[in-house]
Amino acid sequence: MEKKKRKSNFAAIFSLCAVMYSAYVGPGFASGTQTVSYFSNKGWIGVILGPAIAALLCFVFNLLLVEINRIYKPNTYREAYNTIYRPKALQLFFGTFKEVQVVVVILIALSAQISTTASLLNQIFGLPRIVGTVGFCLAVLLLALWGAGLLRKVGTVLGIAILLICGYVAVVCFGNATPLAMSYLSESVSYTEYGFSGPKAWFSMLMIVVFFMNGYEACVPASIGIIKTRKDVFVESLVTALLCGLSTMIFTFIFAAGMPDVLTEEIPTLWAINSLSNTGWISKILYAVFAVAAMLSSSVAFIFTVCNRFEPVIEKVWTKSSGLSRKLVIAMVFIIICTFGSSFGLLNIIKYGYGTFTTIVGPVMLIPLIVSVPYRLWKDRKDGILDEHYNLKSSEN
Secondary structure, three states, rough: OOHHHHHHHHHHHHHHHHHHHHOOHHHHHHHOOHHHOHHHHHHHHHHHHHHHHHHHHHHHHHHHHHHHHHHHOOOHHHHHHHHOOOHHHHHHHHHHHHHHHHHHHHHHOOOOOOOOHHHHHHHOOOOOOOHHHHHHHHHHHHHHHOOHHHHHHHHHHHHHHHHHHHHHHHHHHHHHHHHHHHHHHOOOOHHHOOOOHHHHHHHHHOOOOOHHHOOOOOOOOOOOOOOOHHHHHHHHHHHHHHHHHHHHHHHHHHHHHOHHHEEEEEEEEHHHHHHHOOOOOHHHHHHHHHHHHHHHHHHHHHHHHHHOOOOOOHHHOOOOOOOOHHHHHHHHHHHHHHHHHHOOOOOHHHHHHHHHHHHHHHHHOOOOHHHHHHHHHHHHOOOEEEEEEEOOOOOOO
16 A cells, blocks of 8 residues: 555656656757757767756756745745745845746747747748748637637647657667767867857856746646655656756757757757658658647647736726737737747747846846755744754644
């Protein structure tokens, strides 16, 4: 009975790791552009060493934040940060910053997904980019307003599908990539060859931990009743870090086979299928279908999120409008802005949009946790809020 209970609890913990991993391995990872932008242009250290240390940071930040979940059991991301930062001024700052962060990441990610879809459909099926862009945007708009319920039901399936197709790409390409990648590694190409200094190269690579931690918000309420002990915290943190780190290493290794030319590829994963696999059109079509489906799913979720967030705000001003009218306006505004953003091209969106985003969010939201979480635990234990085992004295543990 006890053995079965332990297995059940590990399965529950692993489900949290799956949420964290799925939030990272989305369309940005599936296209390969994100991986190339953060690691491949850093020379040999970006193939194995960079992803490994990023995974170590992911492990550390998971330990800190999931320990907060275990002890204080917050219901939302904002409650978690309010627990860490008690002064009202800090709570206002981090809460407001989070609101801005959500909007910005939606604008950048949706622009990237529109650009990726148009490029994929053009490269594989010869569909003009403008047609792919308009078609994808209309599908997102319609599904977000009327078909979100259906899409949410199949969202998990699409998420699993994109994970499977990424795994499939890795399997069919890894063998042919190995000799070329090993040859590249043996040359020990430096990050200076691609215009980076040491500090800039390392900072850029390690800030991808922001994307490694993308699923934390969803895991805050989900961890209640699952993360009960420090061993649970350790297991969740280790498995999440390994999943994100190892999968990234596999793709940085595959892309190393195409260096430096792969840096100019808009969709490096499609390059890998074309150049390193022997599976023909089947792999291309499967990849295109599942990648577009995953991007459609996450794009609808983005629009659904901003509609729910801003519809009550607009209602206060546009009092005689219907809920559908307000959501339609919000959805159209975001889609138009992101369609314009997609015109900058996927490579530029990832390089400048994602790069700037992680450069700001990492130092503001994650790095301070290294000091603030241990301080919070020490202070609460000193004040008698926590016992010697770092459990709330008022909790029933």
